[in-house]
Amino acid sequence: MRQLRTLNDLSITEINYLLTQAEKPIAPLNGFYTAANLFFEASTRTKYSFEMAEAKLGIHKFDFAAQASSLEKGESLYDTLKTFESFGTDLLVIRHPQARYYQELEGLNIPIINAGDGAGDHPTQSLLDLLTMKQEFGTLLGLHVVIAGDILHSRVANTNAKILEQLGARVSYAGPAEWMPPHISAKQLLTMDEAVKQADVMMMLRIQTERHDGKAFWSKQSYHNRFGLTEEREQKMLPHAIIMHPAPVNRGVELADSLVEAERSRIFKQVQNGVLVRQSVLKYLLETKGAKRYENIV
Amino acid sequence: MRQLRTLNDLSITEINYLLTQAEKPIAPLNGFYTAANLFFEASTRTKYSFEMAEAKLGIHKFDFAAQASSLEKGESLYDTLKTFESFGTDLLVIRHPQARYYQELEGLNIPIINAGDGAGDHPTQSLLDLLTMKQEFGTLLGLHVVIAGDILHSRVANTNAKILEQLGARVSYAGPAEWMPPHISAKQLLTMDEAVKQADVMMMLRIQTERHDGKAFWSKQSYHNRFGLTEEREQKMLPHAIIMHPAPVNRGVELADSLVEAERSRIFKQVQNGVLVRQSVLKYLLETKGAKRYENIV
C-alpha cells in the first residue's frame, strides 16, 4: 500500500489488520518522520485527530496554510506537493473540496492519505466507523445498519455501505427520497419509524448544507420530525442498538439535542476511535513504504 | 483545582505556591501531554507565551484555527471542545471575546485555563504581574500600587486590585473619570501628578480601543498630557518605583515612547515572567488533575 485514497486501496485482510492494530498500545516510531497535513476545507475532527495520532507516533507535522502559500502566486497543487516531496516529507494527509483530486497527483513519489475529497471518499472515517461497531458487537456479521439522512452528498455513506456488506452486515437506508442515490433498491428503503425498531446501528449522516448550493429543502423542525432521530423514535430502538454520527451534528435536526450524549450514543466514542485508526494507518503506511529514515536523528 | 477561570479558583496558598514554583528551574514533564490552545481573539504575548511554556514542559500543543474549523459549519464551542476532550487532550487554554464563556462549558471533563474572556478576567496576567512585583520588592505587604488608565475595560484591573489588597498592598487609581467603575471611592482616586509622587508601582493599563465601539474620547496627545506617564511625570517618581504595563503599549499615549525600555520599566520583564507563571500553572494543573498519562510514550 502506497496510498489510501479510498477503501479500495485496502484488502479486507488489511482492513482487519488496521482495526486490530488500532486497539493495541501504541509507541512512538523509531526514526525521524514528517507528515504534511494539507486541509483545503474546514475541519476539526479529522484535522486534529490526525495531529493527535501523529504526535503520539512522534511524527513531526507540517501544518500547511494554503492562503499564506505560493498557491496564492498561482502555483499548482502538484508543484506544491512536489515541493514537500523534495523536502523529504514522508507522507501527505490531504483534504480537498474536489472529488478525486488525487488523480492529478500521480507523478508524486510520496504516499497520500485522503482525508476527504469533496463528496467522494473519506477512508479513515469509514475505518473509525467500522472500529466503533466492531468494539460494540465483536463482529459485523449479521448486523443491521441503517444509514439515515443525506446519503447523496455524504462521502462515507457509499463507502461504508459497500464495506459493511462485504463484511457481512445488512444495510438499509432512511431519509428523503431526493437524497437517495439511484442504485438503492426499494426493499432497502425504510421509513425512520420502521428503521428505529430494526436497526442495531442507526448511522445518522450530517446534512451537508455546504454542498447543497444554498438550496434548503425543509425547515429544520420539519426535517427533524420526518427524518430525524427524535426522542420518541429513540425510545423505540432495540435495547442494545447504538447511535452513530460522523459529526459535527446539527443538533435538533439529524438528531435531538438530548441524544448527542445519550447512553446509546457513540458519537464521541467515534471521535476517540478516529485517533486510534489514524495512528494505525499512519504507522502501517510508513512501515510498509520503505520510507526514508534518518537513523542518526531520533 | 480543575480550572483556572478567574483568580477566585485559587486559594492564597496556591497563588503563593505558583509564584514560588515559577522561579524554580523547570524540567519537561514525564509522560505525553497535550494542550489545545484556542484563541478566538488576536494575541501575541499570551498566545506565544503559553506556547513557550508548553514547549519547555514538553507538552504537545494543538494550535486551533477557528476560521478553518467546523465552527464554520455551525458547530458550537461546546461540541468543538468536547471533540478535543474525546481526542484525549489533557488541557484547554482559551481566549474568547465573550465574558464568562466558560459557563456554557460546564459539561466538559477537561481542565480549562482562561487566557482572557472579553472584559472579564485574565488570571495568568494577574499572576505575572504579582510575580514581577514580588521579584522587585520581596513582598507586596505595604506596597502602594497605582492602577492608571482604562480601568473600566481592563480585564486585569479589578482582579489585580482585589488580590493586591488581599496580599496587603494599597491600591489607588488614576485616569479619566469616565473609565472609573462605580465601586471606586473618592479617596482612592489620584491625579496622575499625585500618583507618580506616591506610587511604588505605576501599573499603566492599555487603552482597549477594540472594546470602545469606535468612540474616541481624547486625541492621543491630549490623553497623554492629562492621563499618560509623560517624561516629566516619570522624573517625579520615587527612586525605587517601577513602571508596569500589560502591553501592547500604545507608545506616546499611555506612556512616553522613551519610557517603554526605561531603566525602571518592567514591561519586557513582565513578558518574561509570563512564560514562568504559565509554566507553573500548566505543571500544577496537569499534576493535580490526575491527568491521563500514556506511560508507554515518552
Next chain:
Amino acid sequence: MRQLRTLNDLSITEINYLLTQAEKPIAPLNGFYTAANLFFEASTRTKYSFEMAEAKLGIHKFDFAAQASSLEKGESLYDTLKTFESFGTDLLVIRHPQARYYQELEGLNIPIINAGDGAGDHPTQSLLDLLTMKQEFGTLLGLHVVIAGDILHSRVANTNAKILEQLGARVSYAGPAEWMPPHISAKQLLTMDEAVKQADVMMMLRIQTERHDGKAFWSKQSYHNRFGLTEEREQKMLPHAIIMHPAPVNRGVELADSLVEAERSRIFKQVQNGVLVRQSVLKYLLETKGAKRYENIV
C-alpha cells in the same frame, strides 16, 4: 555572525564553511532551542524548508500568524519581536515585503535570518543556489552562469551575481531590456538564443508579477517565445548544462512545462538543498551566538 540579513554578513570563508557543512550528516542540537518564524508574505518553499530544517535540528518553532496577533491592535514590528526576545526565543526567521525591514530592528538582542525582504535580499536562497552548482560542477571557478528574466524585481539576481563573480564564475544576463538594472553592461547581455549555447547554468528567474503593480508587459505566450526557455532552446544547451529556477515556476512562461522535471533541471534539487543550507545556517548561528541553553531540558 549575529545576523544573516544579506550575504554581506558572511565572509567567503563562512560561505564555504556553510556549504561544506550542509552536505554532512546532521544530528539534533544539544539543548532546548526555539526559533520564531515570521512570514509576512506568502511562502511555501522557504517557510516549510526552514520548518523542516528546524525539525531535523530539534529546534522548537513558533509559527507566528500576523493576522491573529497584536499587530492587529497596532503594535509595531519592533515591539512584537522584542516580545519574542523576552520569551527567550533564540532566533528569528523573517520574511517581510518591506526592503531592509531589519534596519528598524537594530535595538533587538536576538539573531535574525532574513528569509526575504521585498525586492531586497534572500541570502539562504543564494546559498542553496551556490550549493546546487557546487554539487554539480565541484567548483564555481570558470563557470558561465546566465541569469535570465526579471532581473530588476528579483531578490536573488543581484546577490547571486556578486557572489558568483567573487567565487570566480562569469555572469551574463538575458531577458527584457526593461528589466535590466542600469549597472549591467552591454557585453554582459545575451539574447536567449545566444545564452543557451554558452551557459553552464541557465538560472531562470520567476516573473514577480506580485511586484509589478499589475502592469503586464507581454502575454504569457509572447514572453515565452522571446525570453523563455522553450523546448527548442533547451535542445541547444550544452550537454552538461543545467537549468535552475527558484520556483514557483510559471509553467509555460519562464520555461516550458515539460522542462520543469527534465533531466537537466535542478529545480526540485534546489528545494532539497534549501533544507540543507538552512540547517547549516541555523546550526552555525545558534552555535556561534553563545545562545541561551536550557541544559536541564533535552
